[in-house]
Amino acid sequence: MTAVPHRAVAVTGLGMITPAGVGREATWAGVRRGLSTAATDAELKGCPVDFSCRIPEMSPEQARIGGGKAWRMGRFTQLAVLAAREAVADAGLDPASWEGGRVAVVIGSGLAGVAHLETQTLRHHQGGPDLVSPALVPMLISNMAAGEVLLDLGARGPSMATETACASGATALAVARDLLLSGACDIAVAGGTEAAVTPVITTGFARMGALSARVAAPGLASRPFAADRDGFVIAEGAAVLVLERTADAAARGRRGYAHLSGAGLTSDAHHPTAPSPGGEHAEAALRAALAQAGLSPADVDHVNAHGTSTPLNDRTEAELIARVLPHGPSVTAPKGVLGHSLGAAGAVEAALTALTIRDSRVAPIANLVGCPAGSGGAGFGIDCVTDTVREQRIEVAVSHSFGFGGHNVVLVLTAP
Incomplete structure (x- = not known):
């Protein structure tokens, strides 16, 4: 058993809604199958790329917001509320009885309610201002996922929305961890959400x-x-994690799925959309996260890669893994199954990493047959898990998230 780092927090609850399934266990089962969820999307008809990874149709009970509130929420907000409810229930917490002033909420999103801006702009152009929804602004603005989760749970502690593009969900978890360790709250409900699959x-x-x-x-x-990857598949989804200080979780008999033991955040300052050549600043985030957890690169058993399926990102990330972790930890990349859910991806992948630790099972990378010899003449030299689930006891795992704008976030999760 890994010693609990001094600054670790426990992951005591998980909630997920993704293209692989509604709920954490459905998502986890779908990811373990290793089959892509991408399909032609009727809403994208006529677009140069007309396919995506969509969440399966939810039953009325699964999708129920209640209280006549759904009309004012963007889809990204609804997904966050539903995932947060699952996470809080999974943690064994009751919002009716907790001290709301000690509960923080941090939710990240990359594009927030852009889908509603798109449809309402069209309505305005076609029929004038009277056709624009009075709920457009709350459906649009990025903080409303956190705001509606606060309202739904009666949480009155610190709250915020993180916006670091495709690293937004991971940033939310890093911020929530800091809030817990600073004493600003006793419980943090944190994650990411995205619903921006629009024409x-x-x-x-x-x-x-x-x-x-x-x-x-x-x-x-x-x-x-x-070797023949040519870009990512756009997706939607949400994941919310409940975090508590390890002593507090233990006091109420909760061991947790994993410990969030370190977080490293850096910036490239290189290009709006391309990673810095060589990945030196992403490497700095990885090393900072491990140092914060009191661990060394040699301690890492498993990597949940950002793995977007784009030529440049995957090459840069693979070179980073091979350089910093030459002992060959197992590598998975859930976007092969789930597509890229943008601002939600970092939280989804952190949750999947926690489940990987819980079950000692590493999911395979979809559509990757064996480990590639290389791309552009450069060998990768990393241990990609392919074809089937790999049984592996994992004490230390890292989850990478990188976003447009040069945002790098690495989370370290350890066995409880």
Whole structure:
């Protein structure tokens, strides 16, 4: 058993809604199957890339917000509320009886309610201002995921929305950990959410060359670390984690899925969308996270990679892993199954890393047959898990998240 780092916090609850399933266990089972969820999307008809990874249709009970409140919430907010409810219940906490002033909420999102801005702008152009929803602003602004979670749970402690593009969910967890360790709260409800699969946003990513163009075979499009990868698949999803100080969790008999033992955050200051060549600043985030956890690179058993399936990101990340972790920890990349849920991805992948630790099972990377010999003549030299689940006891895992703007976030999760 790994010694509990002095600054560790316990992950005591998980909630997830992703293209692999509604709920944490459904998502985890889908990710372990290692099959892509990408499919042609009727809402993207006529777009240069017309496929995505969508959340399965939810039953009325699964989707129930209640209280006549759903009309004022953007879809990204609704997903956050539903995931937060699952996480809090999973942690064995009752919002009706907790001290709300000691509960913090931190939720990240990359594009927030842009889907509603898109539809309401069209309505305005077609029919004038009377057709614009009075709820447009709360459906749009990025802090409302946190705001509605606060309202739903009766949480009155510190709250905020993090916006670091595709690292937003991971940033939220790092911030929540700091709030706990500073004494600003006793419970933190934190994660990421995204629902931005729209014609305009998808076309924007396609126009910049970020998306896979495999329109004839969507299920084969997301292929992290494959030599013939050609871009990511846009997705939606949400994940929320409940964090508590380890002593507090133990006092109420909760061991937790894992400990969030360190977080490293750096910036590239290189380019709006491309990672810094060589990944030196991402490496600094990895080393900082491990140092904060009191660990060394040699201690890492497993890497949950950012693994977008884009040529540049995967090469840079693979070179980073091979350079800093030459002992060959296992590597997985859930975006092969789930697609890229942008601001939610970091939280989804942290939650999956916690489940990997709990079950001692590493999910395979979808559409990757064996480990690639290389790309552009450069060998990767990393231990990608492929084809089937790998049984592996994991004491120390790292989860990478990188975002447009040069945001680098690495989380260290350890066995409780």
